[in-house]
Amino acid sequence: MSLHEIFVVPMQYAFMQRALLAAVLVGGICAVLSCFLLVKRWALLGDAISHAVLPGVALAYLLNLPFFLGAVLTGMATALGISAVERHSRIKEDSAMGILFTGAFALGFVLVSRIRSRAIDLFHILFGNVLGVSDADLLLTAATGVLVLGVVALFYKELVLWTFDPTAASAMGVPVAALHYTLMLLLSVTIVASLQAVGIVLVVAMLITPGATAYLLVDRMSRMIPLAVGVGVVSGLSGLYLSYHLNVASGPTMVLVATVLFLLAMLLGPREGVLWDAARRRQTARRVAREDLLKQAYLADRGGGTSVDLLARRLGLPPSAVLALARRTAREGLVELRDGGIQLTARGREQAVALVRSHRLWERYLVDRGGVPWTEVHAEAERLEHLAPQELAAELDEALGRPIRDPHGARIPRDEREPWEPVRRLAERQSGEAVDVLEVEDEDPEVLRRLSEKGVLPGVRLEVLEIRPEGVRVRVGDREEVLAPELAAAVLTAAD
Amino acid sequence: MRGPAIEVRNLTVSYREQPAIRHVSFQIEPGLLVGLVGPNGAGKSTLLKALVGLVVPDTGSVRIFGRSISQTRRLVAYVPQRSEVDWDYPIGVEEVVLMGRFVHLGLVRRPGVEDRRIAREALRQVGMERFADRQIGQLSGGQQQRVFLARALAQEAQVLLLDEPFVGVDAATEETIYALLRRLQQEGRTVVVATHDLSRAQTAFDRLMLLNQVLVAYGPPERVFTPEILQRTYGGRLTLLEAAHRSGGKAP
Secondary structure, three states: HHHHHHHHHHOOOHHHHHHHHHHHHHHHHHHHHHHHHHHOHHHHHHHHHHHHHHHHHHHHHHOOOOOEEEEHHHHHHHHHHHHHHHHHHHHHHHHHHHHHHHHHHHHHHHHHHOOOOOOOHHHHHHHHHHHHHOOHHHHHHHHHHHHHHHHHHOHHHHHHHHHOOOHHHHHOOOOOOHHHHHHHHHHHHHHHHHHHHHHHHHHHHHHHHHHHHHHOOOHHHHHHHHHHHHHHHHHHHHHHHHHHHHHOOOOHHHHHHHHHHHHHHHHOOOOOHHHHHHHHHHHHHHHHHHHHHHHHHHHHHOOOEEHHHHHHHHHHHHHHHHHHHHHHHHHHEEEEOOEEEEEEEEHHHHHHHHHHHHHHHHHHHHHHOOOOOOHHHHHHHHHHHOOOOOOOHHHHHOOOOOEEEEEOOEOOOOOOOOOOEEEHHHHHHOOEEEEEEEEEOOHHHHHHHHHHHHOOOOOOOOEEEEEEEEEEEEEOOOOOEEEHHHHHHOEEOOOO | OHHHHHHEEEEEEEEEEEEEEEEEEEEEOOEEEEEEEEOOOOOHHHHHHHHOOOOOOOOEEEEEEOOHHOOOOHHHHEOOHHHHHHOOOOOEEEHHHHHHHHHHHOOOOOHHHHHHHHHHHHHHOOHHHHOOEEEHOOOHHHHHHHHHHHHHHOOOOOOOEOOOOOOOOHHHHHHHOOOHHHHHHHOOEEEEEEEEHHHHHHHOOOOOEEEOOOEEEEEEHHHHHHHHHHHHHHHHHHOOOOHHHHHHHOOO
């Protein structure tokens, strides 16, 4: 099908031209109101009024009045009735709406069934018939458009103030009651003017969806309104064309297009889009995993081994996952897989050192400035090193007076060229040696707590009394303590 | 502008036959920082609302600088409780402050260049100019309060009424807001703050107004902060209050 056949051919019919105009007008007008209904939380009031116009249409027919008049009257009467019920009883707004609009709707049905005339086509009132729009209908819709846009343009700042902060608005002398009833009246008139195009049931969608879609995408009323109008007009237009070519009902098709646009905004919106959100989270998770790998590869290097199995143990991951992670990281040129081990490249080492440095500075900061116990800071620093911007490390360093060691005694590396400090584990020392505790490994708070209870802290001198499989017996000051193997393993001493 | 900043005579306000405040009369001289204190349901919000004509009194009158409320709307700024505002509203900080100019514009007229300048200046005064383009909901509770104060400044109001501005605000921010209120008072404005934090009220305000449906006391803190007056304000919760009074700590 050519573009000509899609867009131009349908328009050779006068009824299609009128339908097109009606769809654009209804889409646009409803969209403007939808923005205010959204912020005012009046979405369901639109629903209520739209159902309440049915008895008005029937009554107007019985009394031989213009149906527009009857519809607006019963619509407004119901809206006012809802406010009255709310004010004069304990019933809240949602129930008041439910009671009155279903009552009005039922009355409408009863009247229509009594009339039993072909003059009122219930199906068209409920679901619209945009293809049957007359010139008079079109004129009515256009006049409504002028009214709605005029009022909104004139009283825009008052409408925004009132919907945002109603108390301050009335304190400033804004006629809030008048605004309230004006918005209600505009809503009723718009609903009636939209009946022919989309019908009672579906006009509600055009009064909610465009505003809600725009609300997901922008955060200013001044941008929300034009965007909502765009959504409304596009829904009207493409709904009409789609319904023509697919030979389906036009009102529901317009609503479906609007719904699809809303769902797209929700999934893809740059601000709150669900998909972007998921993608961002996935990206962060990958970065954190990569950074952890670099750091552990660097730290493991001190013990002389960077095998996949060893790193898997340190990272708490299955070896296969570590291998996959390492392959991904290798593609970025940060590690190399060599002889069953994972070797940092120069760039990987640089990043790893920056991470370790940031981690240890954060620990220092949390202990010195945050008053967090030194046994607890490791996990928090683990989070911060990934989240906080790298530049912050320099500022922390400055603020803390360029500390040499973290709270657990580990050296805070300045850069990647800095060599390892020579250390020996306590378990590798000989009986009778006097040793200085340089550092305690900080992963397990429980181990740290038990060590600090025994007084085995960085900077403390120990005398090794006996090395046995069930633990290391040491003298701390004038006390004797036995350090279980898992405690002894966490203590690093200065190599002399 | 001469005479008392706020003069209330025999004010009674009811909601559905239940009186919220009864026969309240007082005068507040200009240029004072006043704390309005009382238990929950004492009618603090009702009194503030009556001062700007948000509720219709059964009896009594309110005069602002000797004139009626409708003649003095420009002079009085009202900062509502946080819960009365929709913080998800699609609106920016500067637009909120600009709302303060609306009382000078009347219906229909849009704010102009001069109004925007005044709004910017007001934001600068509360130290929030860097946030001018933020959506209002992206700010912390204390920052939101400062924006609302900026709106009152943009209004060029002489009387500021704040309803529970410290709810949901941390202690440090509370101090910045107190400092800001103090500055506004020193520039000659009259500021009335409803709060339920008794201990802080003792030192922060020039005058305290103790309300429990009726006006229990109004005067300098050292004069009204007596166990006897506190008992009349807080009734049955006396023992706790006495303890609070003795220790200078927070009342429940």
